[in-house]
Amino acid sequence: MNSTLIFSILAIFLGAFTQSLTGFGVALVAMAILPSLWGLQVATPLVALTGIVLETALLIRYRQSLQMKSIWRLVVASVVAIPFGIYVLRQLDERIALFILGLIISGYALYALIGFRLPELHHPLWAWLTGLASGMLGGAYNTAGPPIVIYGNCRKWSPQEFRSNLSGFFIVNSLMVVSTHFLSGNFTSQVMSVFWWMLPALAMGFIAGQSLERWLNPEIFRKIVLAVLIVLGIRLMVG
Secondary structure (H helix, E strand, C coil), rough: CCCCHHHHHHHHHHHHHHHHHCCHHHHHHHHHHHHHHHHHHHHHHHHHHHHHHHHHHHHHHHHHHHHHHHHHHHHHHHHHHHHHHHHHHHCCCHHHHHHHHHHHHHHHHHHHCCCCCCCCCCCCCHHHHHHHHHHHHHHCCCCCCCHHHHHHHHHHCCCHHHHHHHHHHHHHHHHHHHHHHCCCCCCCHHHHHHHHHHHHHEEEHHHHHHHHHHCCCCCHCCCHHHHHHHHHHHHHHHH
């Protein structure tokens, strides 16, 4: 097993652990690390596959708190935008694409870390716009989370609502992303080979997060991860 595969396994474990503990984070953590190891054309479909497995497990875990009426507009708009995100990524020079990805990751991490407060959002138009932005980012980089998390903050979702609503949104989002990648021929033999190595790390990260949930302070852990993401995002930007 080479060092690239070892670092990839650790990245997926940390991402799964983070998402299991806090409700989101697997794509942000994995996409902050894997593109520099494999390139975007491998990392993006790879993270899409790992994400859908983890999100299915989390949706089963938190299904009772899911409120589809809170997220259906987000889901519909996201599904429409995903193919455009994948198309745009394929047209971009990888250096430019990595810079944008680093900007998204570090920018969101900084926003979340400083606790910047935005006004409450009530008009349904915000849900449609958030869903479109999330779909574009999800298709291009598997980073559909930041717009949805910001929207949830502005809607004052409770921690339980966050986990269940994010899981419900992400599972539909990931199904569309995976389907579009499949139709685009992005699941190459290399992607699938690496994916099978990632599955045990994904399972162990999920189990560890669920097991340690009552012992760890999710907020402190989240802040540590966000600080690391700022550094990793900047690293992607500067190459």
